[in-house]
Amino acid sequence: MGPNYSAQDVVRCDLCKTTFAQNYCDFCHVNLCKPCIGEHISAEDGKHLIVPFQQRKSTLIFSKCETHPNKNCKYQCKDCNIFVCSDCAMSKQHKGHEYFKLEELFTASKQRIGKDKIELNRILPKYEDIAIELQNQIANMDGEYEKLTTEMSKQREELHREIDNAINQMEKEIGEIKVKHHRILKKHLEEIKQVQSLMQKTLVSLYEIEESNEVSPTIHYNSKVEEFRKLPPKVNVSMPKFIPKQAARDELSNFIGKLTPLSTTLEETSVRELLGEPEVLNSIKTGHDKLRSVACLNEEEIWTSGETTDIKCFNIQGVLQKIIQTKSGERPSDIALDIDGALLYSEGKTNRVYKVNDDQSEEIIRLQEWILGNLCITSSGELLVIMRKEDETQSKVVRYSGSTVKQTIQFDNGQPLYSGNKKIKYITENRNRDICVADWGAGAVVVVNQAGKLLIRYTGHPSPTKNEQFKPSGITTDSQSHILTSDGRNHCIHILNADGLFLRYIDKCDLKSPYGLCVDNNDSLFVCEFLRGSVKKIKYLK
Numbered sequence: 001m002g003p004n005y006s007a008q009d010v011v012r013c014d015l016c017k018t019t020f021a022q023n024y025c026d027f028c029h030v031n032l033c034k035p036c037i038g039e040h041i042s043a044e045d046g047k048h049l050i051v052p053f054q055q056r057k058s059t060l061i062f063s064k065c066e067t068h069p070n071k072n073c074k075y076q077c078k079d080c081n082i083f084v085c086s087d088c089a090m091s092k093q094h095k096g097h098e099y100f101k102l103e104e105l106f107t108a109s110k111q112r113i114g115k116d117k118i119e120l121n122r123i124l125p126k127y128e129d130i131a132i133e134l135q136n137q138i139a140n141m142d143g144e145y146e147k148l149t150t151e152m153s154k155q156r157e158e159l160h161r162e163i164d165n166a167i168n169q170m171e172k173e174i175g176e177i178k179v180k181h182h183r184i185l186k187k188h189l190e191e192i193k194q195v196q197s198l199m200q201k202t203l204v205s206l207y208e209i210e211e212s213n214e215v216s217p218t219i220h221y222n223s224k225v226e227e228f229r230k231l232p233p234k235v236n237v238s239m240p241k242f243i244p245k246q247a248a249r250d251e252l253s254n255f256i257g258k259l260t261p262l263s264t265t266l267e268e269t270s271v272r273e274l275l276g277e278p279e280v281l282n283s284i285k286t287g288h289d290k291l292r293s294v295a296c297l298n299e300e301e302i303w304t305s306g307e308t309t310d311i312k313c314f315n316i317q318g319v320l321q322k323i324i325q326t327k328s329g330e331r332p333s334d335i336a337l338d339i340d341g342a343l344l345y346s347e348g349k350t351n352r353v354y355k356v357n358d359d360q361s362e363e364i365i366r367l368q369e370w371i372l373g374n375l376c377i378t379s380s381g382e383l384l385v386i387m388r389k390e391d392e393t394q395s396k397v398v399r400y401s402g403s404t405v406k407q408t409i410q411f412d413n414g415q416p417l418y419s420g421n422k423k424i425k426y427i428t429e430n431r432n433r434d435i436c437v438a439d440w441g442a443g444a445v446v447v448v449n450q451a452g453k454l455l456i457r458y459t460g461h462p463s464p465t466k467n468e469q470f471k472p473s474g475i476t477t478d479s480q481s482h483i484l485t486s487d488g489r490n491h492c493i494h495i496l497n498a499d500g501l502f503l504r505y506i507d508k509c510d511l512k513s514p515y516g517l518c519v520d521n522n523d524s525l526f527v528c529e530f531l532r533g534s535v536k537k538i539k540y541l542k
Contacts, residue, residue, distance in 0.1 A: 011031050011053070012031065012033075013031055013032055013033040013036050014030045014031045014032070015030075015032065015033075015036040015039060015040060016033060016035070016036055019033035019035065019036070020033060021033055021053050022034055022052070022053055023037060023050050023051065023052060023053055024050070024051055024052070024053050024055070024056035024057075025040060025048050025049060025050055026049040026050075026051050026055075026056060026057060026059040026061070026213070027047050027048050027049045027059075027061060028040070028047075028048065029057075031053070032050070037050055049061075057211075057213055059213065060102075060103060060106060060213055060215060061213045061214055061215065062074055062102065062215055063083060063215065063216055065083075065084065065085035065087070065088060067085075067087070067088055068085050068087045068088065071085035071086065071087055071088075072085060073085050073088075073102065074086065074101065074102050074103065075088075075089055075099040075100065075101060075102060076099065076100040076102055076105060076219075077089075077094055077097050077098075077099055078097065078098040078099060078100060079094070079097040079098065080094065080097065083102065083215075083216070084099070102215055102219070105219050106215055106218055106219060109218050109219050109221055110210065110218065112221070112223065113206055113209055113210050113218075113221060114210065116206060116223050116224075116225045117203065117206045117207070117210065119225050119229075120199055120202065120203050120206070120225060120228065121203070122499070123199070123225075123228050123229065123231075124196070124199055124200075124203075126231055126432065127192055127195060127196045127199065127231075128196070129432065129433065129449055129450065130192050130231070130232070130234075131189060131192050131193060131196065132450070132451065133433060133450060134185055134188060134189040134192065134235075135189065137185055137237075138182065138185050138186065138189070141178070141181065141182065141185075144239060145174060145178050148174060148239070148240065148241075148242055149171065149174060151242045152167065152170065152171070152174075152242050152257075155242070155244045155257065170259060173259060174240070174259065177240055177259070177261075177262050180262055181237055181262055184235065184237055184262075184264050185235065185237060188235045191232065192232060195228065195232065199228055202224055202228075209221055233266035234266065235264060235265075235266055236263075236264065236265045236266075237262060237263065237264045238260075238262070238263040238264075240259045240260045240261060240262055241259070241260045242257060242258075242259060243257045243258055243259075243260065244257040270479075271480070272479065272480055272523065272541040272542055273541070273542045274495065274503065274504060274540060274541060274542070275539065275540055275541060275542055277508065278506045278508070278509055278525075278538050278539060278540040279509070279538065279539050280509045280510070280536050280537070280538055281524065281537045281538065281539055282316065282317075282318070282536070282537040283318075283534050283535070283536050283537070284302070284314055284318035284534060284535045284536075284537075285318065285533065285534050286304045286306070286312060286314065286533050286534065286535060287312070287533060288304060288305070288306030288307075288308060288312070288533045289306055289307050289308055289533065290306050290307040290530055290531065290533075291304060291305075291306040291515065291516070291528040291529060291530055291532075291533045291534070291535070292305060292306050292307065292334070292515055292516050292528060292530070293305045293306075293332075293334050293335050293374075293474075293515075293516040293528065294516050294517070294518050294526045294527075294528050294535050295335050295336055295337045295343075295518050296337070296518050296520045296526060297337050297341055297520070297521065298520055298521050299316060299520050299521065299522050299524065300315060300316060301313055301314060301315050301316065301321060302314055302316070302518075302526055302535060303335055303337065303343060304335075304528070304535060305331070305332045305334070305335045305345065306331070306533065307331050308331055309325055309326045309329055309330065309331055309332075310323050310324070310325055310326075311323070311324040311325075311326070311332060311335055311343065311345060312324075314535075316537070322359075324343065324345075324356055324359065324361075326345065326347060326354075326361070327347075327354055327361040327363075328347055328349065328350045328352075330347050330348075330349040330350060331347075331349075332345040332346060332347060333345075333346040333347060333348040333372055333373055333374060333375075334346050334373070334374035334375050334426075336375050336376050336377050336383075337377065338355075338377045338381060338383075339377060339379075339381045342355055342356060342357065343355070343356040344356070344364075344375065344377070344383070345361075346372045346373070346374070346375050346385065347372065348371055348372050348373065351366060351367040351368070351370070351371060351372050352365060352366050352367075352372070353365035353366075353372065353375065353383070353385065364402070364403050365383075365385070365400060365403055367387065369389065369390055370387040370388065370389060370390070370396075371387060371388050371389075371390060371422070372385060372387050373385070373386040373387055373388060373395075373424075373425055373427075374386055374424070374425060374426045374427050375427065376427050376428045376429060378399075378429045378433075379429065379431075379433070382399055382400060382401050382406065383399070383400040383401075384397055384398070384399055384400075384427055384429060384435060385397070385398050385400065385427075386398075386418070386425045386427045386437060388420055388421070388422060388425075389420060392420050392421050392422055393420045394410065394416065394420045395410075395416070395417075395418040395419060395420050395425065396408055396409060396410035396417075396418070397409040397410070397417075397418075397427065397435060397437065397448075407452070409435065409448055409452035412448075412453070412454040417437075417446055417448065417454060418437060418439050418442065418446060419439055419441035419442040420441075421441040422441075423439075423440040423441035424438075424440045424473055425437055425438065425439050425440065425441070426438045426472075426473060426474050426475045426516065426517075427475070428475050428476050428477055429477070430447075430477040430481050430483065430498060431477060431478075431479060431480075431481045432481050432498055433449070433450040434447050434448065434449055434450070434455060434481075434498070435447070435448050435449075435450070435452075436475055436477065436483055437475070438472035438473055438474060438475035438485050438486075439472070440471050440472060440473055443459055443460070443469060443470050443471055443472075444457050444458060444459045444470075444472070445457070445458040445459075445472050445475065445483065445485050445494075445496070445500070447483070447500060455499075455500070456499065456500030457500075458483075458485075458494075458496060458500045458502075460487075460494070461494065461502040461505075463505070465507075466487070466490040466492065466505075467490070468489035468490050469489065470487060470489075470490070471487070471488065471489055472485040472486065472487060472494070473485075473486050473488050473514075473515050473516070474486040474514065474515050474516040474517035474527075474528065475517060476517040476518050476519050476525070477519070478519045478523045478525075478541070479523055480523075480541070481497070481498035482495055482496065482497060482498070482503070483495070483496040483497075483498070483500070484496075484506075484517055484519070484525065485517075486514035486515055486516075486517055486527065487514070488513045488514055488515060488530060490507075491507065491511050491512060491513065491514065492505045492506060492507035492511060492514070493505065493506035493507070493511070493514060493517070493525070493527065495540070506525075506538065506540055509536065509538055511527065511529065511536070512529050512530075512531065512532055513529060513530040513531050513532075514527045514528065514529060514530070515527075515528040515529070515530040516528040523540075523541045524537055524538070524539060525537070525538040525539075525540055526538075
C-alpha cells in the first residue's frame with residue numbers, strides 16, 4: 001500500500017501527506033486537501049485546474065493558440081490540418097473551412113488506444129510461447145547431440161582402434177555444427193526477445209498515453225499493432241544425422257560414415273481467407289463399417305479406419321491401394337501418419353501402439369492400467385496419445401519420443417483438463433504447437449499450450465438451427481492455425497481461430513454424422529461420415 005493511502009484506501013493529500021484529499025489538480029495530476037490548494041496554486045506559474053477529487057482527470061488539457069494566447073485550441077481545421085481556437089475559426093484565414101472538434105477526436109483516439117492495448121496483450125503471449133519453445137530447444141540441445149555422439153560411439157566400437165583419428169575428426173565437426181546450431185537458435189531467440197521488449201515498451205507507452213489528458217500527443221498517436229500482428233517466421237533447424245557406412249572403403253572417414261549438414265529454414269505463413277461457401281471436391285466410399293478416422297500427409301492418398309480390423313489406403317480418386325490388418329485382430333482406436341509417411345495405429349483392447357514398416361506391424365508402446373485412445377504426430381515427429389484410466393476416473397495426454405514418455409498433461413491448477421469417461425477424444429497439434437482435444441464426454445474442445453497450460457475451453461456456438469447438444473468428435477488444424485472440429489449430432493463442422501473464437505460452420509455440404517477429420521498440405525479438408533462410410537474432400541479456404 002502506498003504512503004498516501006490509509007488502511008481503508010482513502011487517498012491523502014500529496015503535499016501535507018496527512019489530510020484526506022478532497023480536490024485534485026487536473027493539470028498537475030496532484031491530490032490536494034482544501035488547506036493545501038492555496039499553497040499549490042501559489043507555488044507554480046498559475047497553470048492549474050482544481051476540481052473535486054471525484055472528477056479527477058475529467059478535464060481535457062487543450063494546447064494554447066499561438067495566434068490568440070488567451071484561447072485554447074479546441075478544433076482542428078480539416079483544410080489546414082492544424083489545431084485552432086474559436087477566434088481562428090472565425091478569421092479570414094480559415095474562411096469556409098471545415099473543422100473537427102478535438103474533444104471528439106480525443107475520445108476516438110482513446111478508444112483506438114484501448115483496442116490496441118487489448119490486441120497487444122493478446123499477441124504478446126504468442127511471442128512468449130515462441131521464446132519458450134526456442135529456450136527449450138536450446139536447453140534440450142545438449143541431450144540431442146549427446147545421443148548423436150552415442151550413436152557414433154556404437155559404430156566406433158565395432159571398428160579397429162586405428163580409426164580413432166577419423167572418429168575424433170567427426171566429433172570435432174559435431175562440435176562445430178552444435179556451435180552453429182546454437183548460434184542460429186540464439187540469434188532467433190534474441191530477435192524474438194527484441195520484439196517482445198519493443199511490444200512491452202509500446203504497451204507502457206500506451207498505458208501512459210491512456211492515462212494522460214494531453215490532447216496533442218494522444219491525437220498524434222500512431223498505432224504499431226500492425227507491425228506486431230504478423231508473427232515472425234518459425235525457424236526450423238534440422239538435426240544432423242549420423243549415417244553409418246555399411247561397406248568398407250580405403251579412406252577411414254568414408255568407412256565410418258558421414259554427418260548430414262545442419263539445415264535451417266524459415267516458415268512464412270501465407271494468409272488464406274475462408275471461402276464464402278465451402279464446396280465438396282470429391283467423395284470416396286471406403287466400405288468401412290462406422291468410419292471413424294482419416295489421415296493424410298499430402299494430396300495423393302488417404303488412410304482410413306473404422307470399426308473393423310482393416311486399415312485402408314486410397315488414392316485421391318478413391319481407388320483402393322493397400323489394406324493393413326491389425327496385428328491383434330482387434331479394430332484400431334485411431335490411425336496417424338508420422339512425418340516420413342509411416343502408418344501408426346493404436347489398439348484400445350490390447351493397449352498397444354504399432355508402427356507399420358514394410359507392411360509389418362512393430363509394437364512401439366504398451367500400457368498398463370491406462371486404456372489407449374486417439375493419437376497424433378507433432379510437427380517435430382513426437383507422438384501425442386490420449387488415454388484414460390481403466391476405472392474411467394481420469395484421462396490424460398502423454399507425449400512420447402519414440403517409446404519414451406517426455407510429458408504428461410492432465411490437470412489445470414489441480415482440476416482435470418479432460419473427462420475421465422470412455423467417450424471418444426480426438427487429438428491434434430496446431431501449427432502454433434497448441435494441443436487440441438475434442439472431448440465428446442465433456443462437450444468441449446480443450447486447448448492447452450505446449451507446456452500444458454489451459455488456453456481455451458470451447459463448448460459450442462449458439463445457433464437457432466443447431467438444436468442438439470454440442471458433442472465434438474474429430475478435430476484437426478490447418479496452415480492458418482484454424483481449429484476444425486466435427487459436430488456429428490448437428491451434422492456440421494465448427495471452424496475456430498487459434499484463440500478459440502467461432503468463425504463459421506461448414507454445414508451445407510450434405511454432411512451426415514461427420515466424425516474423424518484431417519487436412520492435407522494444401523488445406524483440403526477430409527471428413528469421415530460415420531454411418532455412410534464415406535470420406536468427403538472439402539475446399540473451405542480461398
